[in-house]
Amino acid sequence: MLASFLLTAYLALGPVVSPPLPDEAAVAIRVAPTRVLLEERSGSHLTFDFAVQAGPDSLWLQKVEVSVYDKSGALVVRKFVDNNGFSPSVTSLSHRVFAPGKTALVFNPFHTFAPDIDVARLRYTFEFQKANQAEVTQTVEVKPERYQPKTALKIPLSGRLLIWDGHDENAHHRRLDFQHPVAQQFGIRSNFMRYAHDFVVVNEQGDKNTGTGKKNTDYFGFDQPVHAPAAGRVVAAYAQQPDNDNGQDFFNPREMVGKDPLLLYGNYLVIDHGNGEFSLLGHLRQNSLQVKPGDQVRADQLLAHVGSSGSSYFPHLHYELRTGKDLNVEGLPAYFRRFRLVRGSQSRPVAEGAIDSGDIVLQERK
Known part of the structure; x- marks a missing residue:
């Protein structure tokens, strides 16, 4: 249980600054881990993150959309979270505001798919806004790997x-x-x-x-x-x-x-x-x-x-x-x-x- 660890240590620590991006790059997004595994549990489950680093300007995340494609390349389903409405769904994301040069983690909001959805490839589109209202869009492609452990595991308690x-x-x-x-x-x-x-x-x-x-x-x-x-x-x-x-x-x-x-x-x-x-x-x-x-x-x-x-x-x-x-x-x-x-x-x-x-x-x- 990690909560007590984080609460005990937080106040004593200074800020952590990510390495700077080139000035011309408004945002960099990487998938973490780079090897995305698919867990089968009453459907398909994806457990990965997006490390989002802002460039020279602050960014406000407005929307994340995913398009899921099957093995043939056909679109299966499309979903999104955005800033529409009185209680916008985008507020459910782990981070929405990105300071210049800083990296923050966005937990994948589209992690569970029904058994009849063939999750061969996913395209995530991120839409940001700068302080001057300019829009920034970044697309990330993910190809998950169905993982089956080689070890025959048994629950270690009785x-x-x-x-x-x-x-x-x-x-x-x-x-x-x-x-x-x-x-x-x-x-x-x-x-x-x-x-x-x-x-x-x-x-x-x-x-x-x-x-x-x-x-x-x-x-x-x-x-x-x-x-x-x-x-x-x-x-x-x-x-x-x-x-x-x-x-x-x-x-x-x-x-x-x-x-x-x-x-x-x-x-x-x-x-x-x-x-x-x-x-x-x-x-x-x-x-x-x-x-x-x-x-x-x-x-x-x-x-x-x-x-x-x-x-x-x-x-x-x-x-x-x-x-x-x-x-x-x-x-x-x-x-x-x-x-x-x-x-x-x-x-x-x-x-x-x-x-x-x-x-x-x-x-x-x-």
Whole structure:
């Protein structure tokens, strides 16, 4: 959970200025990450950003339009957000005003498409206005890649689990603004948690804790075993961070993240599964790790226990599939195998599938 990290660090930091653009360039827009992945989850989901840098003049974003084309090049659908009406839809964007020479992140407003829409190519058109009312238009082409992990993943916790915060458009993992001054000062240059999940153990009523919820022991998930989502080799780990508990927060972002950026997750493990796919498991209980860097682990092996270390408000397991073990890597879509998806009083088996914020799943281990 990143919010406490950003709030703690923000006031102490100075401004971050992007490299200047050539004077003749009114605006530069780049897609981040450059490799755009398409996640299949009841349709097509796109989780990428636009880094927008103004030239010598301030810019006000007026409209973003997307045109979606299928494999044959035919137009499938066209959508837009603009400044029309008393509550214009353009105000829903993460940034609308761009100061001269500064870069800000615009989260992609067109991220979800129905199963019958063939998302082969997208054309995004941005319309800006300068202070003198002059208009500036920029077009960006995106060709997404359907991503299927090579690693056969299994949810690393057992029992009834709520995806407390996943990676939908409102999730804090998805909305990691790596152009934010705090992120820049701490060396964050990408969204490594772009497809992350926070797993929380709940009872049949959906409660995550008993009592007041102030103590870690109030939570059903505290100290629950964490298993390897797949076989691989441990390439990074930390186990000594105390768990936040009963109003005590032991997470010091400036001291800890400066020493090891992954201490954002408190106690953590990173497993290299091969083929450029790594699992990160975070907020583990202090001194609960059963493995160390260099160890080979098998799928389902006991690794650690759930804690509340690092940037964590309460006991839960943070999981993300990523492209490397370090800070500035990218997140990858994760598809888990052999679980049950709960829909109220009903549930159904899922051979393999993606899950996201608000989903409740059942994971058994034999």
